[in-house]
Amino acid sequence: ELLLSIESTCDETAAAVIRRDGTVLGQCIATQETLHEQFGGVVPEIAARAHLERILPVIDTALKQADVCGEDLTAIAVADRPGLAGSLLVGVVAAKTLALAWSKPLIALNHLHAHLYACQLIDGAPANIYPAIGLIVSGGHTSLYVCHTAIELEYLGGTIDDAAGEAFDKVAAMLSLPFPGGVEVAKLASEGNDKTYSFPRSMIHDPGDDFSFSGLKTAVRYAIAGPGRQDFSTLEISDQVKRDVCASFEAAVVDVLVSKCRRAIKRHKNRNKSNANEANRLIVGGGVAANQRLRRDLQAAADQDGFELWIAPPHLCTDNAVMGAIAWKKFEAEQFASLDLDITPGLQRGF
Numbered sequence: 001e002l003l004l005s006i007e008s009t010c011d012e013t014a015a016a017v018i019r020r021d022g023t024v025l026g027q028c029i030a031t032q033e034t035l036h037e038q039f040g041g042v043v044p045e046i047a048a049r050a051h052l053e054r055i056l057p058v059i060d061t062a063l064k065q066a067d068v069c070g071e072d073l074t075a076i077a078v079a080d081r082p083g084l085a086g087s088l089l090v091g092v093v094a095a096k097t098l099a100l101a102w103s104k105p106l107i108a109l110n111h112l113h114a115h116l117y118a119c120q121l122i123d124g125a126p127a128n129i130y131p132a133i134g135l136i137v138s139g140g141h142t143s144l145y146v147c148h149t150a151i152e153l154e155y156l157g158g159t160i161d162d163a164a165g166e167a168f169d170k171v172a173a174m175l176s177l178p179f180p181g182g183v184e185v186a187k188l189a190s191e192g193n194d195k196t197y198s199f200p201r202s203m204i205h206d207p208g209d210d211f212s213f214s215g216l217k218t219a220v221r222y223a224i225a226g227p228g229r230q231d232f233s234t235l236e237i238s239d240q241v242k243r244d245v246c247a248s249f250e251a252a253v254v255d256v257l258v259s260k261c262r263r264a265i266k267r268h269k270n271r272n273k274s275n276a277n278e279a280n281r282l283i284v285g286g287g288v289a290a291n292q293r294l295r296r297d298l299q300a301a302a303d304q305d306g307f308e309l310w311i312a313p314p315h316l317c318t319d320n321a322v323m324g325a326i327a328w329k330k331f332e333a334e335q336f337a338s339l340d341l342d343i344t345p346g347l348q349r350g351f
């Protein structure tokens, strides 16, 4: 039994062919980094157009690699939420068209649920990693959930302004680092002093599960350019300052993420003694989950507090179609989409 999984929520066009037992037979990702680089961020119109050009070759490549054709498929899955409207539309229309042409059932995926499901794909993970507390740290989201099952999630809280990945990207842009910035900031951070600047850990003492990263971003701006200044392209910043800013910034983000996770887990442990697993397991996904400092500090917290920790493998943290293997869970639950499936960009908080 074979699944074709399609991903086009942001700026990665991806497809994968995944067997029911989880084996990936074929996969292809076309990134758009070079297209958006000069703008220092993803430009929605450019992303949509690029998806349109790439979607069929990407699907074709995945199918060829797997050595299968449309008739061999059991179902076609696509992320229909959340994401950029124009980007989502390309994947959804492609999936619907192929489902109709090949007479295959269609499955609609929540991209965020898929980011967390990447933890289920870790070698050595329990056969069912759910229930668990889930942290999504990506370019568009920073949220905590109770994950009852792979496809039943309860929102606990999330960022009230910027996402963690977005903050990484904006700091990178201020320092004139190449796009996408998260990886570059992390690279410089590893060579810098994280105590040079004491950046704010916003909401770290807030008892709830919300986050805020825009104050941190502003603090970084003031540290490198002083208040009021907007144009960073002409600013001369020494390599040492860049390294120290990155290290201090990364430390602030990671401190907040780690302490919020610890608090959420402790709270659930107390409330939910009857369901020990749910309270005592943390799963983490999304692009920022690739960050080495975050992985290290979360592991230290897990060891200290005695909870189980599963972080998505680095290559499955950023957008890909392999995490679309979650569609098999929807297949088993017989949750199919109809051919009039529409996109859900999901811009509201609490998604």
Ligand code: ATP
Pocket (backbone or CB within 6 Å): 009, 010, 011, 082, 083, 111, 115, 137, 138, 139, 140, 141, 164, 165, 166, 168, 169, 180, 181, 182, 183, 186, 286, 287, 288, 289, 290, 291, 292, 317, 318, 319
């Ligand atoms: P969403 O999933 O919320 O729709 P997205 O799909 O754009 O957003 P992802 O692909 O999951 O986001 O992650 C991309 C983000 O991860 C970017 O903001 C990028 O800078 C960040 N990122 C990637 N690697 C690292 C790293 N090593 N350290 C910090 N941030 C990173």
Ligand code: MG
Pocket (backbone or CB within 6 Å): 010, 011, 012, 318, 319
């Ligand atoms: Mg991306």
Ligand code: FE
Pocket (backbone or CB within 6 Å): 010, 111, 115, 138, 139, 286, 287, 318, 319
């Ligand atoms: Fe994503």
